[in-house]
Amino acid sequence: MRHCLNPACLHPSNPESHQFCVKCGQKLLLRERYWAKKIIGQGGFGRTFLAVDEDKPSKPFCVIKQLLPQAQGTASLGKAAELFAQEAEQLEQLGHHPQIPELLAYFTDEGQQYLVQEFVNGKTLDQELAENGVFSEPQIRELLIDVLGILDFVHGKNVIHRDVKPDNIIRKSSDQKLVLVDFGAAKVLKQVQRTVTGTIIGAPEYCAPEQAMGKAKFISDLYSLGVTCLHLLTQMSPFDLYDSDEMEWAWRDFLNGNAVSDELGQILDHLIQQAPKRRSQSAQAVLQDLQPSAVRSPQTPQTSSSLPKTQTRPASLRVPKRYQRLAELLKAGDWRNADQETVKQILAVANRTEEGWLDIDNIKKFPCEDLRAIDQLWVNYSQGRFGFSIQKRIYQTLGGTRQYDEQVWKAFGDAVGWRKRQSWLSYKDLTFNTQAPEGHLPGLCVGGEWWVWWRGFWGGSKEIGSSFASRLADCNI
Structure with a gap:
């Protein structure tokens, strides 16, 4: 059905074959297009x-x-x-x-x-939060790196977005990339409205203090991005995360076991400073803090040798009872046994211990909370080197999507050290220490061979391999 655009009519039910509104007679086709x-x-x-x-x-x-x-x-x-x-x-x-x-x-x-x-087809970060729960540290880092790159570009064009918030960041369904939306007229017109009536620019929960007084700066967008991260980490209103009595942010009190390293915490604290002079001064500066080797022009393509590095410090985790043994192995740096313990627990969760492998249906239904718990343990104890989310980030950086692409998969294997001299390694040849390339682990094996949902499925059954990639995306891992 065609919707009438006449503000005085707005009839929503005109047949698609009609050129004029059946109620008011106004034409339905703008510019005949x-x-x-x-x-x-x-x-x-x-x-x-x-x-x-x-x-x-x-x-x-x-x-x-x-x-x-x-x-x-x-x-x-x-x-x-x-x-x-x-x-x-x-x-x-x-x-x-x-x-x-x-x-x-x-x-x-x-x-x-x-x-x-x-039109950007996808889900906003607020929708992802409602469906999948709080974001993990690796997800927040990916978000910051992605959106800071966009803001660096925007600010370079002398434009201030003025309304950075979870509802205005969409993850595209096609390639899972984040898109910053809503640069529409309302943002400019709010400047006019503010001059006339004093209306606040932007969403009050995410609005920087100087922006609320009509003096938006480029770093006002950085403040809003920082507050966006706090909301995604806690699923709490930013108003509730600020202690007005003490005049300070109290977001750490609402993490409820969601692990955030001191390093990331300090970056977020710098973004949300009330005083503009104490705040991070540019998107590039924050990117430098996040990953010093990855600061580059937003248009510069990345190769497997120039992938962003994620560095975190171990933080205290609330470890589910099922994964206590895995946490102990990871904490001790026993990466090989931790890898095999990961397989053991995944098969147990899926009720596939006897079979020793997962099929497509098992993968599609695998609980997000378990994938997320395993990933957080790996990321935490490896200081950001290993984990499903690290592998996913590298894979997507190389152009990987939910659809199988042999060339991307080979480039991914090269990047994480699973291939040498254009040949795939055997499981026994993996490197089980922190000198391994970023994303090298978990390798996941059963019976001394590659486990099915990584190289086995990706190299053999494309449908099963892409199912796991889709599950990681669905769970925001």
């Missing part, structure tokens, strides 16, 4: 519609943003229109970044101003 399917966002400055691009053979989805400022008076409306046009010019430049929605069109139709943007 775009038609609205449904409203997906609404606020004081306009509406956002999921739409269809009729001009392309595949008829892909896109997003229509309709400007409807509430500010009254010729001067206010004129300024709103001017800033809407300026925002369109900024979006045209920003849209060339692969992790920012592309601007497809900007125009006026029937007296209304519109932006048409690329």
Whole structure:
């Protein structure tokens, strides 16, 4: 069904074959190309519609943003229109970044101003949090590295996002990359509205103090990103994480066993400083703190020899009883036996001890909480060198997706040290110490051979291998 765009009508049920609204008679096709399917966002400055691009053979989805400022008076409306046009010019430049929605069109139709943007199919980080629970330290590090790279690009274009929050960060379904969304007119218009009425810019929970006073800076986005991380680590409202009596953040009191190293904690504390001068001063500076060897231009491709390094310090963990033995082995640095204990517990959880292997259905149904617990133990005791999340990050950095790609898989094997001289190693030839390449472990074996869901399944059954990759993604590992 086609949705009417007339603000006074908004009839949602026009047949797709109709060119005009059956209720008000207004045309339904913008520029003879775009038609609205449904409203997906609404606020004081306009509406956002999921739409269809009729001009392309595949008829892909896109997003229509309709400007409807509430500010009254010729001067206010004129300024709103001017800033809407300026925002369109900024979006045209920003849209060339692969992790920012592309601007497809900007125009006026029937007296209304519109932006048409690329539609990003995926889940917001708030949706992931609701479905899968709190984020782990490796996930937060991946998030920071990804979004800081985007903000570095955006700030380099003299643009302040002004509304960084979990709802405005989407993980694309196609390749699992994070996309920063909502550079729309509302952000610019809130500047106008603030001048007129004093309205706060951005979501209050994530808004930097100086931004709340109408003096947003580039580092205001960094503050919002830091607060976003606190919310994802605790699943608590940022308002509840700040002790107003003591005038300080108390987010560590709400971790509930979620392990955060001192190093990452200090980085987050630096991001959320109330005083701008005490805060991290640039996205590049934070990236340098996170991974000194990985600071580079956002457009620079990475090779297996230039993969980001994740460094963490061991932190106290709340270890489930089932994994006490695994924790002891990892703490002692007994990596080989820890690897085999990991296999033992995974098979036990899946009730496949007798069979000694998992099939596709077992993998798809494997409990996320168990995958996450095992991963956190490996990441914690290896100081960020080993774990499923480390392997997943390397795999995705090389271009890996849920779909099997032989060349990517070989590049991954080279990167984590599972291949030498273009040949796959036997399990007995793996390196069971911290001198091994990042992501080398868990290797996971049964009976002295590679365990099925890594090389065995990826090199043999593509469907089973991609099922495990999908399960890691589904569980946000």
